[in-house]
Amino acid sequence: xxxxxxxxxxxxxxxxxxxxxxxxxxxxxxxxxxxxxxxxxxxxxxxxxxxxxxxxxxxxxxxxxxxxxxxxxxxxxxxxxx
Amino acid sequence: xxxxxxxxxxxxxxxxxxxxxxxxxxxxxxxxxxxxxxxxxxxxxxxxxxxxxxxxxxxxxxxxxxxxxxxxxxxxxxxxxxxxxxxxxxxxxxxxxxxxxxxxxxxxxxxxxxxxxxxxxxxxxxxxxxxxxxxxxxxxxxxxxxxxxxxxxxxxxxxxxxxxxxxxxxxxxxxxxxxxxxxxxxxxxxxxxxxxxxxxxxxxxxxxxxxxxxxxxxxxxxxxxxxxxxxxxxxxxxxxxxxxxxxxxxxxxxxxxxxxxxxxxxxxxxxxxxxxxxxxxxxxxxxxxxxxxxxxxxxxxxxxxxxxxxxxxxxxxxxxxxxxxxxxxxxxxxxxxxxxxxxxxxxxxxxxxxxxxxxxxxxxxxxxxxxxxxxxxxxxxxxxxxxxxxxxxxxxxxxxxxxxxxxxxxxxxxxxxxxxxxxxxxxxxxxxxxxxxxxxxxxxxxxxxxxxxxxxxxxxxxxxxxxxxxxxxxxxxxxxxxxxxxxxxxxxxxxxxxxxxxxxxxxxxxxxxxxxxxxxxxxxxxxxxxxxxxxxxxxxxxxxxxxxxxxxxxxxxxxxxxxxxxxxxxxxxxxxxxxxxxxxxxxxxxxxxxxxxxxxxxxxxxxxxxxxxxxxxxxxxxxxxxxxxxxxxxxxxxxxxxxxxxxxxxxxxxxxxxxxxxxxxxxxxxxxxxxxxxxxxxxxxxxxxxxxxxxxxxxxxxxxxxxxxxxxxxxxxxxxxxxxxxxxxxxxxxxxxxxxxxxxxxxxxxxxxxxxxxxxxxxxxxxxxxxxxxxxxxxxxxxxxxxxxxxxxxxxxxxxxxxxxxxxxxxxxxxxxxxxxxxxxxxxxxxxx
Numbered sequence: 001x002x003x004x005x006x007x008x009x010x011x012x013x014x015x016x017x018x019x020x021x022x023x024x025x026x027x028x029x030x031x032x033x034x035x036x037x038x039x040x041x042x043x044x045x046x047x048x049x050x051x052x053x054x055x056x057x058x059x060x061x062x063x064x065x066x067x068x069x070x071x072x073x074x075x076x077x078x079x080x081x082x
Numbered sequence: 083x084x085x086x087x088x089x090x091x092x093x094x095x096x097x098x099x100x101x102x103x104x105x106x107x108x109x110x111x112x113x114x115x116x117x118x119x120x121x122x123x124x125x126x127x128x129x130x131x132x133x134x135x136x137x138x139x140x141x142x143x144x145x146x147x148x149x150x151x152x153x154x155x156x157x158x159x160x161x162x163x164x165x166x167x168x169x170x171x172x173x174x175x176x177x178x179x180x181x182x183x184x185x186x187x188x189x190x191x192x193x194x195x196x197x198x199x200x201x202x203x204x205x206x207x208x209x210x211x212x213x214x215x216x217x218x219x220x221x222x223x224x225x226x227x228x229x230x231x232x233x234x235x236x237x238x239x240x241x242x243x244x245x246x247x248x249x250x251x252x253x254x255x256x257x258x259x260x261x262x263x264x265x266x267x268x269x270x271x272x273x274x275x276x277x278x279x280x281x282x283x284x285x286x287x288x289x290x291x292x293x294x295x296x297x298x299x300x301x302x303x304x305x306x307x308x309x310x311x312x313x314x315x316x317x318x319x320x321x322x323x324x325x326x327x328x329x330x331x332x333x334x335x336x337x338x339x340x341x342x343x344x345x346x347x348x349x350x351x352x353x354x355x356x357x358x359x360x361x362x363x364x365x366x367x368x369x370x371x372x373x374x375x376x377x378x379x380x381x382x383x384x385x386x387x388x389x390x391x392x393x394x395x396x397x398x399x400x401x402x403x404x405x406x407x408x409x410x411x412x413x414x415x416x417x418x419x420x421x422x423x424x425x426x427x428x429x430x431x432x433x434x435x436x437x438x439x440x441x442x443x444x445x446x447x448x449x450x451x452x453x454x455x456x457x458x459x460x461x462x463x464x465x466x467x468x469x470x471x472x473x474x475x476x477x478x479x480x481x482x483x484x485x486x487x488x489x490x491x492x493x494x495x496x497x498x499x500x501x502x503x504x505x506x507x508x509x510x511x512x513x514x515x516x517x518x519x520x521x522x523x524x525x526x527x528x529x530x531x532x533x534x535x536x537x538x539x540x541x542x543x544x545x546x547x548x549x550x551x552x553x554x555x556x557x558x559x560x561x562x563x564x565x566x567x568x569x570x571x572x573x574x575x576x577x578x579x580x581x582x583x584x585x586x587x588x589x590x591x592x593x594x595x596x597x598x599x600x601x602x603x604x605x606x607x608x609x610x611x612x613x614x615x616x617x618x619x620x621x622x623x624x625x626x627x628x629x630x631x632x633x634x635x636x637x638x639x640x641x642x643x644x645x646x647x648x649x650x651x652x653x654x655x656x657x658x659x660x661x662x663x664x665x666x667x668x669x670x671x672x673x674x675x676x677x678x679x680x681x682x683x684x685x686x687x688x689x690x691x692x693x694x695x696x697x698x699x700x701x702x703x704x705x706x707x708x709x710x711x712x713x714x715x716x717x718x719x720x721x722x723x724x725x726x727x728x729x730x731x732x733x734x735x736x737x738x739x740x741x742x743x744x745x746x747x748x749x750x751x752x753x754x755x756x757x758x759x760x761x762x763x764x765x766x767x768x769x770x771x772x773x774x775x776x777x778x779x780x781x782x783x784x785x786x787x788x789x790x791x792x793x794x795x796x797x798x799x800x801x802x803x804x805x806x807x808x809x810x811x812x813x814x815x816x817x818x819x820x821x822x823x824x825x826x827x828x829x830x831x832x833x834x835x836x837x838x839x840x841x842x843x844x845x846x847x848x849x850x851x852x853x854x855x856x857x858x859x860x861x862x863x864x865x866x867x868x869x870x871x872x873x874x875x876x877x878x879x880x881x882x883x884x885x886x887x888x889x890x891x892x893x894x895x896x897x898x899x900x901x902x903x904x905x906x907x908x909x910x911x912x913x914x915x
Contacts, residue, residue: 003605011609034086034460034482041486045636046548049494050609052635053552055687056628057567057606061695063585064568064618068577074614075570082569082603 004058011050019043085455088476088654090414092450092899095421097409098440099398100429104407107428107439108391108902109170114424115903117411118451122399131396136176140389143180146187147382150374151913153190157368159375168380170387170904172431179381186374193367200363204356205295206331207349209262209305213333214346216288216307217260221339257318258311263330264296265289265304271328275310278320284311298329309335382913390907410444412451412899418443450475453899460485462538470884471894476654478647480888487640487887488879489541494636495821495875496542498829499550500557501868506543512536524912542876552610553625553822557863558829560616567607568614571599582619587692602692622823629819631683637815637886638676641808644890645669651891663748667741668804668890674738676812678731679705699723708735746801750793757790803889811886817878825871832862 020043023036066074099107111117123131154161171179263271268287275283286309293302308330310321325332336342399408413421418441425439452473456464463485473479496502512519513536523529532539554560572583589604606612611628615621645668652660682701690698697718707713707720708731714720722728840848840855888894900906 003603007605007608030455031457034485037086037482038486041483042490045486045490048636048639049549049552049632052632053610053628054606054608055684056631057612058687059691060587060602060624061690061692061698062620062624063587063601063692064614064624065582065584065620066570066614066617067582067619068580070617071570071572071583072577074617075572078566078569080569080571082567082600 007054011054012047015043015047015050019047086460086482087478089452089454089473089479089896090416091476092412092453093415093418094410094412094444094446094448094450095418096442096444097411097425098404098442099407099409099425100432100439101405101407103429103432103439104395104398105173105391106431107425108394109172109387110424110428110431111421112170112387112391112394112902112904113167114417114420115901115905116417116420117413118899118901119394119397120410120412121397122408122410123397132398132400133392133396136392137389137396139176139180140385140392143183143385144382144389146183147378147385150183150186150190150371150378151382153194154371154375154378157371159368159371161375161379164380164383167905168383170391171384175384176388179384183381186370189370190367193363193370197360197363197367200356200360201295201300202298204353204360207353207356208294209331210333211346211349211353212290212294212305213260213262213307213335214342214349216290217309217335218339218342218346219288220286220309221342256311256313258309258335259318259321259325259332260307260309260335261325261330261332262290262294262305262307263325263328265306267328267330268306268308271308271324271330274324274328275321278324279312279317282312283317283321285309286311379913383908386908386911387904390902390904394902406439414453414899449896451899452896454479454481459537462535463488465534466538466880466883468898470888471892472896472898474893474896477893477896478651478654478891480647480883480892483643483647484883484887485541488883489538489545491636491818491879491882492542492875493545493549494633494818495878496546496825496872497549497553497822498555498557498825498867499547500555501829501863502543502546502548502550504543504864504868505539505546505872509536509540509543513540542872553826554611554613554616555826555829558826558833560611560613562613564608566612566614567603567605568612569601569603571601584620585614587695592691592693625826626819626823629822630816633815633818634812635680635683636818637812637882638672638680640815640882640887641811641890642669642672642677644887644892645672648891659749659752663752664745667745667748671738671741671805672808674734674741675705675708676808678734711735742801742805745804746797749797750790753793754790807889811889814886815882817882821871821875821878825867825875828867828871829863832859832867836862 019040023039026032026035026039097107128134151161272285272287275285287306288308289304289306294305295302296305312318312321322332336345395407397409401408422441425441429438452475454460454464454473460481464479464481466488467473467479467481467484493502512533516536519533550556568585570583570585576583586599586601589600589602591598591600611625615624618624645665648668649661649665652658652665679701682704686699686701699721700719703720711732713722713728837852837855837859840852842848843851
C-alpha cells in the first residue's frame with residue numbers, strides 16, 4: 001500500500017513541479033506566456049496519461065493469462081519474491 | 083499583453099502622401115512589411131490606372147532579364163545569388179536600370195544573330211569543302227577511265243584531257259551538278275532521279291564520314307556528296323528541281339581541276355578565318371554573359387520590387403485638389419509608430435522633407451483582418467489551425483493549446499517509443515540543419531511539406547517516446563525497468579495440466595482458501611504498463627479497457643476546456659448575456675452527464691478489486707440505463723452499486739434535460755427583449771425627431787424582423803449540434819484507442835512474422851539471417867508504421883482538434899492579414915535555380 005502511494009507522490013510532484021512551479025520562473029520575454037502554456041499543458045496531459053494507466057493497474061479485475069512454458073520461464077527468471 | 087491568445091488589434095488608417103515622396107515611402111513600407119493596402123480603385127481597368135506605364139516598363143525589363151537568364155543557362159553558367167537583402171531601388175534608378183538592361187539585350191541579340199550567320203556560313207563552306215574533295219576524287223577516277231579510253235579512241239585529245247575530261251569519256255557534252263544531301267534522303271533522291279529522268283542521268287555518291295552541322299536546322303547529321311551527270315538543259319532543270327525538293331544543297335564545282343584546286347584552297351583559308359572569328363564571337367558572348375551573370379539576380383530582385391511598388395501605388399486614390407495620393411491601409415496598433423517613422427524617412431529620402439506625409443486613423447465598422455504574431459516555431463501550428471479557418475478578429479486563437487494537445491493526441495495513437503525515437507531523430511536533423519536545408523530541394527513538394535512541419539514532427543516524436551514508454555512498447559517489445567508486480571507461483575502439476583495459466587489478480591486472500599498464492603504485489607508497476615502483459619494472451623482485453631477509459635477522459639476534458647474558452651470569448655467581447663444563455667447550459671449538460679461519467683470511471687478504478695470481477699459495474703450499461711431511467715436488478719454488472727444512485731442520476735439527468743430548452747430559447751428571447759427595448763426608445767424619441775428618422779427606425783425594424791427568424795433557426799441548429807455533438811464527439815474520441823491498437827498490432831505482426839525469423843535461428847547462421855532479415859523489417863517499419871500510420875494518426879488527431887475541440891468555441895470567419903512585404907513577394911515566386 002505504501003509503494004502505491006510512493007510512486008503516486010513522486011510522479012505528481014514531478015509533473016507538479018514542471019507544470020505549476022516552473023511557469024513562475026520563466027524570464028520575461030516575448031514568448032513568456034507561450035512557454036508557460038506549453039509547460040502547463042504538457043505536464044497536465046502527461047500526468048493524466050500516467051495516472052490513468054497507474055490507477056487502471058492498481059486493482060486489476062483479472063490477471064495475465066500466460067502460456068505454461070512462458071510461466072515456467074518467468075517463475076525461474078523472476079523468482080518467487082514479490 | 084496576452085497577444086498570443088488573440089489576434090492583434092488593427093486600425094484602418096489613411097495615408098496622405100506627397101506624390102514625390104510616395105515612391106520612397108512605399109519602398110520603406112515594403113521593406114518593413116507591416117501594412118496591408120486596400121484597393122481604392124476596384125472598378126478601374128488595369129490599363130487605365132495611373133502608373134500603368136511604369137508597370138509596363140517593368141514588365142519589359144523582366145522580359146529582357148528572362149531572355150538574358152535563358153541565354154546564361156544555355157551556356158551553363160552559374161548565377162551568383164545576392165546574400166544580403168537589397169534595399170528597394172530609388173525612382174531614378176529605374177531609368178538607369180532600363181538603359182543597362184536594354185543595352186545588354188541588344189548586344190546579346192546582335193551577338194546571337196551574328197553568330198548564327200557566321201555558323202551558317204561556316205557550315206556551307208564545310209559542305210563545299212567536302213563537296214570539292216569528293217568531286218575531285220570522282221573526276222580523277224573519271225580522268226583515269228577517260229585516259230584509258232581516250233588512249234584507245236582519241237590520241238589528239240590527250241592534251242585537252244584535263245579540260246574536257248568529262249566530255250572525253252563519252253564523247254558528248256555532259257553537264258553535272260554536285261551537292262550535298264542528307265544521308266537518309268539519298269535513296270529517295272536516287273529513285274526520284276531515276277524515275278523522272280528515265281534513267282538518263284548518272285549519279286555518283288560518296289558519304290562524308292564526319293557529322294556535319296546542317297546550315298538550316300543546326301543539327302549534326304550524316305551527309306553524302308553526290309554528283310549528277312546529265313545531258314541537255316531540260317534534264318538540268320529537272321535535276322535542279324528534284325534537288326530543291328529533297329533539300330540538297332548544290333554547290334558550284336568548276337570543271338577545271340586547277341580552278342578546283344584554287345577554290346579548295348580558298349575555301350580552306352576562309353574556313354580557318356571563320357573558325358577564328360567564330361571562336362572570338364563565342365568568347366565575346368561568354369564574357370558578356372559572365373559579366374551579366376554576376377548581377378542579373380540583383381537586377382531581377384530590384385525590378386520585382388519596383389513593379390510591386392507601382393502595383394501598390396496603382397491602388398491609391400489620386401486626389402487632384404489636394405495634390406496628394408491617398409492610401410488606405412490596415413496596420414496593427416503596435417506598429418503605428420513604425421509606420422509614421424517610415425513615412426518620415428520616405429519624405430526625407432525623396433528630398434521633399436519639408437512637407438511630410440500624414441497618417442490619419444479612421445474609425446470603421448468593417449471587420450479588420452486577423453494578424454497573429456508568430457515565429458518559426460509557432461508558424462507551423464498556426465498553419466494547421468488556419469487550414470480549417472482563419473480566426474475571427476480578436477477571438478481566441480486555439481494555436482497555443484493545439485501546440486501541445488495535437489502532438490499529444492498524435493502520440494496517444496502512435497505510442498511506440500522505438501518509432502518515436504526514429505521520428506524524433508529525423509525531426510531533430512531537420513531542425514538542427516535548418517539554415518542549410520532551407521533552400522534545398524525547393525521544387526520537391528513532399529520535402530517542403532515535411533520541412534515546413536519540422537517542429538510539429540519534433541514534438542510529435544518526443545510525445546511518442548513518452549507514450550511509448552507508458553504503453554511499454556518499444557518496437558513491439560516491453561522493457562522491465564522497475565521489476566514486474568506479478569510473479570508466477572504455480573506448482574509444476576498446475577503448469578503440466580494445462581496449456582495456459584491465469585495469474586491471481588488479488589493481493590490478499592479474500593476467500594481464505596489454502597490454495598491461495600499471492601501473485602500480484604498490490605502496488606502497480608510505477609511507470610506505465612507492467613511488462614508481464616507483453617507475454618499475456620489476454621493483453622488486448624486488458625489494454626483495451628485502459629485505453630478506452632483514457633480516451634473518454636481526455637476527450638471530455640478537452641471538450642470541457644473548449645467550452646471554457648468560449649466563456650473567455652464572451653468576457654472579452656462583453657457578451658455577458660452569452661454567459662447566461664449559452665455557456666451555462668452547455669457546461670451544465672457536459673458536467674451532469676460526462677463529468678459524472680469520469681467520476682464513475684475513477685470510482686470503479688479505486689473501489690473494485692479482483693474479488694469483485696464478476697460483479698463490477700459495467701459503466702457503459704450504467705450510462706445507458708441512466709438515460710433510459712431503468713434500474714434493473716438482474717445481471718450484477720447492471721445493478722446499483724451505491725445507495726443513492728437512482729436519486730442522484732435522475733437529478734443529474736433532470737438538470738441536463740433542462741439545458742436543452744434553455745439553450746434553444748435563451749438567446750432568441752434575449753434578442754427579442756433587446757428589440758422591444760430599442761423600439762421603446764425609438765417611440766419615445768420619435769415625436770421629437772424628423773420624419774427621416776421614422777423611416778430609419780422602420781427600416782431597422784424590418785431588419786430586426788428578418789433577423790428574428792434567422793436567430794431562431796440559427797439557435798435551433800446550434801442546440802441540436804451541441805447536444806448531439808456532445809455524445810457523438812465523446813464516442814469519436816475512441817479513435818485514440820482504435821488507432822493505438824492498430825499500431826501496436828501491426829508492430830507486433832511485423833516483429834513476429836519478419837524479424838523473429840532471423841532471431842530465432844541459432845549459431846552463425848542465425849547471425850547472418852538476422853542481418854539479412856533486418857532490411858525488410860526496417861523498410862516495412864519505416865513505410866508502413868512510420869509513414870502510413872504516422873500520416874493516419876496525424877490526420878485523426880487533426881480531425882479531433884478541428885471538429886471535436888474547435889466546434890465548442892471557434893468561429894473561424896476572419897480573413898488573414900496579408901501585408902505588403904518584399905520578402906513575401908520574393909519568396910512567393912522564387913527564381914528558377
